[in-house]
Amino acid sequence: MAGGTVDRVQRLEVVVNQLMEQLGDLPEGYVLRSSLDETRDAVEAVRDHFQQVEQSFNARFVALERIQEDMAVLKRAVAGVELGGSTGHSSMARMKVPDPKHFDGERSAKELENFLWDMEQYFKAAAVPEEEKVSITSMYLAGDAKLWWRTRVSDDTVPQISTWAGLKTELKRQFLPTNTSWLAREALRRLKHTGGVREYVKDFSSLLLDIRGMSEDDKLFNFMAGLQQWAQTELQRQGVQNLQQAITAADRLVDFQTIRTNDSGQGVNNVNKEPMNGNARQKMKKKAVVTETVSGKAPFNYEKSKFGGCFICKGPHLARQCPKREQLSAVQADEDGPSCARMGSLQLVCDANEPQLS
Template identity: 40%
Template sequence: MSGSNVEETSEQTRGREAEPTARGRGRGKKDTSRDVVANMEARLAKVELAMADTREGVDLIEQGMEKGLEDLREQIQDLREGVLVSQVQPVSHEEFMSFQDKVMSMFANAVSARVMATHEAPRVEVPKPHTFSGKRDAKELDNFLWHMERYFEAIALTDEATKVRTATLYLTDNATLWWRRRFADIERGTCTIDTWDAFKREIKRQFYPEDVAYLARKSLKRLKHTGSIREYVKEFSTLMLEIPNMAEEELLFNFMDNLQSWAEQELRRRGVQDLATAMAVAESLVDYRRGDSSKPKPPSKGNQAKGGGDKRSQGHTSKEGSSKGPSGKDGKGKDKRKEFTPRTNCFLVRWSALGTGLP
């Protein structure tokens, strides 16, 4: 038993001796790993610093290269422009100078023309258009709308609403009453008239007579040359303007067909081919016939007895009457009897011829 105790005591002693040795070894290993890690961290920091320095260097190199490339491009461009200028300059200098002279002369002409237009151009007074009273007449309404459009062009008026307001200022009588009613409808919102086309459509709907062209065609068909040819031409022109879609040939045919035979023959003899020429020739015929009818007729014996002769014959007759009768009235009575006597003789001769059966 003593021996076993001794062995246990020796083992315990060995175990105690062995513990410090193991602990020492573990501490040595930890210290070594710590040193390795520290060395690695130091090396890694150095590598990172080196990489940062390298990156900065690369950036500087890139910036330098970009700047160098830009400078090189500018130098190449300058060189190219210099070469082109040196090649073209001897030829283009004279052309440039001539072109500059032309531009300056054109500019001077434009300035002078503007000055002349500003100082010398007279101011054109635009006449006011005629008013429209609301008469149901196609010609008057068409003329009113046409004059208003020409007035808008003269004053350079382009706004549609302003055109409508301006046109309503030239309405009178029934047309004014009509517009007052339409304006009340506009304020209530029941209708809209804010453009020139809408205004023309509404005013024609109210005042433009229906079947104007149809009625004008009927009147033109019934028109005949019965009185003065000038009146015929005037009436034909009025009816013709109310028929917008009638052909020129048809108008010419109607104009000549409704003339009297002598006028139609004269127009055909002159070979008229259009309506304007036919109207002009017809009016000249009127003037010619009137000129013939206004020529003085040669005085006859009866006219001389009535006092249509010259003063000498009248004086001679009055003298004869005064010598044959007691007063001038008797002389005039004798003159009248002288005028009436041949007619009475003719009547008696005809009566006697009828009574006796002589030829």
């Protein structure tokens, strides 16, 4: 037993001696340097991890700040609506935006352009999102325009319209006449000043809206060419240089003509009346023959009232041809003598009363 223990101790001493010999062969500081490298690697790994965590934290912090800003804007908007604030968004929320006029598919440049303009103003005032503009616009199509839209939506062979810009392009391609400017120029060439000056100005301005690219000199020339000669002379005398000056001067001509006519005594209602021709006079004579019953009396004839016969004997002749004219003259001559009263052949004698009067 004791021998076995001694053997084990001896073997252990041998192993220890071998280990000591091996440790004695290692360079000095080997163990410390190895531990330092491992520690340095661990520190670098921890540093990289902390940098990643910091970057993630910064990104989340920026997102949180944006969310807080959006929340503040929403709170101000909601508070403005509830308290009746004067902000633009709250005013839009309280104001009822009028609906635009329907477009029935008329092939008119002015009608289509006005419809598109009204829809854009409606979208702006009502704050309509971009993705809802197409569906809302389709609700304001009528007539041929609605029929076209239904056919366009049900057609699977063509791409669907999903944007407002695409819908405007398709509407113009379908309903905008290609020769609008040409037709407007032709109508402008035929336009003449035949009625009032203001009517001519209105028609000229309406046609000019359909013409693009006309120079200012051409506008003035066409406006002056359609006027009557007296209006052209007056505008040339005033020396108008552009279309706006010509229109303003033409409006003053209308006002001056109306005032001058009223001052002449004819009245406002007689400004545009034409002189009476022979047919009109004949019609007026026929109207004069019509009789009327006034205050229950016998009908009064306008035609017969022109000649009532002799006022002495009521005969169908003139007074100067009356056979009793000489008798009337004799009666008037006798009235220059003593004052007497006579009526027809009846004579009131007053000679007997003359002495009493003296």
